[in-house]
Amino acid sequence: MSEIRVPLLDLKSQYSQIKPEIDAAIQRVVDAQRFVLGPEVAALEAEIAAYCGAGHAVGCASGSDALLLALTALGIDEGDEVICPSYTFFSTAGTIARMRARPVFADIDPESFNVSGATLRAAAERTTRLKAIIVVHLYGRAVEMREVLELAEDLGVPVIEDGAQALGAHDSQGARVGTQGRIGCFSFFPSKNLGGYGDGGIVVSEDPALAETMRSLRVHGETSKYAHSMIGFNSRLDAIQAAVLRVKLRYLDGWSEARGRVATLYSEQLAKSGAGMGGGDFAELKLPIRLPTAAPLPAQHTFNQFVVRVPADRRDALRQYLGSCGIASAIYYPIPLHLQECFAEFGPVEGVLPTAERAARETIALPVYPELSRDDLEFIVQTLRDFFDN
Numbered sequence: 001m002s003e004i005r006v007p008l009l010d011l012k013s014q015y016s017q018i019k020p021e022i023d024a025a026i027q028r029v030v031d032a033q034r035f036v037l038g039p040e041v042a043a044l045e046a047e048i049a050a051y052c053g054a055g056h057a058v059g060c061a062s063g064s065d066a067l068l069l070a071l072t073a074l075g076i077d078e079g080d081e082v083i084c085p086s087y088t089f090f091s092t093a094g095t096i097a098r099m100r101a102r103p104v105f106a107d108i109d110p111e112s113f114n115v116s117g118a119t120l121r122a123a124a125e126r127t128t129r130l131k132a133i134i135v136v137h138l139y140g141r142a143v144e145m146r147e148v149l150e151l152a153e154d155l156g157v158p159v160i161e162d163g164a165q166a167l168g169a170h171d172s173q174g175a176r177v178g179t180q181g182r183i184g185c186f187s188f189f190p191s192k193n194l195g196g197y198g199d200g201g202i203v204v205s206e207d208p209a210l211a212e213t214m215r216s217l218r219v220h221g222e223t224s225k226y227a228h229s230m231i232g233f234n235s236r237l238d239a240i241q242a243a244v245l246r247v248k249l250r251y252l253d254g255w256s257e258a259r260g261r262v263a264t265l266y267s268e269q270l271a272k273s274g275a276g277m278g279g280g281d282f283a284e285l286k287l288p289i290r291l292p293t294a295a296p297l298p299a300q301h302t303f304n305q306f307v308v309r310v311p312a313d314r315r316d317a318l319r320q321y322l323g324s325c326g327i328a329s330a331i332y333y334p335i336p337l338h339l340q341e342c343f344a345e346f347g348p349v350e351g352v353l354p355t356a357e358r359a360a361r362e363t364i365a366l367p368v369y370p371e372l373s374r375d376d377l378e379f380i381v382q383t384l385r386d387f388f389d390n
């Protein structure tokens with residue numbers, strides 16, 4: 001790749017806008033010399049709970065640990081089955097397998113890239129010992145929760161929401177990500193919309209008993225000093241992360257709105273230059289469908305990623321071309337989880353989840369971040385056009 005003109009995400013630019021506040025927040029923790037949990041973490045938990053409209057929030061060491069805490073608190077056991085999408089980040093299913101439970105992979109809807117009531121139902125038909133469902137609000141787009149909750153109630157199992165990419169998004173009924181299932185899980189990995197300066201995560205729940213269990217599990221299952229009624233693990237949130245995140249949380253909605261504006265501009269510019277209009281390869285480029293308009297909150301999509309589809313046989317060449325023009329891109333995700341070697345024992349075989357497999361072949365993520373300039377965006381669209389015209 002030549003020198004990068006447009007990165008996938010520009011965290012340096014974000015930091016430069018809020019540097020004095022961030023530096024002061026970090027200094028406050030250093031001055032206090034309290035680095036693990038403590039008042040900063042408690043304050044962040046209260047602020048995230050309020051932001052999500054959830055009763056309780058418990059900070060932990062990563063989004064993956066948030067999923068582990070949720071699965072452990074819900075009593076998922078060896079040999080239990082947990083449905084999750086095949087088309088998601090590894091961690092969603094990796095944590096199920098870490099519990100010695102069995103991920104049962106669901107296909108996705110081709111437009112939203114999310115699971116739906118129908119794809120979850122099809123997965124449920126392959127189960128005999130189903131104990132929970134994990135939905136993933138992929139790329140920042142909220143899953144339609146009503147049909148998921150209806151199905152879960154029919155099946156008598158709890159829903160865990162993996163909202164790692166979608167803090168602040170709402171479904172079309174206005175339900176906020178993380179608060180509809182029994183437990184919502186979020187990641188503060190630096191590339192998420194609310195990213196820390198290192199790893200971090202949080203769980204939210206309406207259920208005080210579940211929240212208390214997770215609060216204890218993150219400190220080895222301790223219930224009072226050195227007394228353990230269950231076996232947990234070490235998954236605490238750093239105070240420095242909490243202090244940074246508390247500053248950034250105040251900007252989150254503004255940043256998500258700006259991402260929505262970038263996404264809308266992409267759609268307009270791409271449509272204007274003929275993408276998705278039928279006829280020719282460029283016309284084969286498919287936008288995230290049914291984009292919300294420049295989003296007055298609540299937004300259905302927080303655009304942690306801006307992902308389009310291109311013909312599978314040209315995707316690698318396109319990435320290379322973009323790279324040679326200084327434009328970063330990424331593939332989320334090139335291998336659906338049911339085809340990962342380490343999950344081979346769980347199945348299903350190739351062909352059973354065709355929509356996930358097709359998405360893995362056709363999708364490409366383009367740069368999206370609040371500070372992305374109109375000039376850079378037009379340059380990206382022109383570069384896409386040039387590639388498909390030649």
Ligand SMILES: *Cc1c(COP(=O)(O)O)cnc(C)c1O
Pocket residue numbers: 062063064065088089091092136162164165187188189199200201
């Ligand atoms: C990032 C992510 C996770 C894991 O979060 P970490 O903080 O990296 O452990 C889980 N699920 C999804 C969908 C993610 O995007």
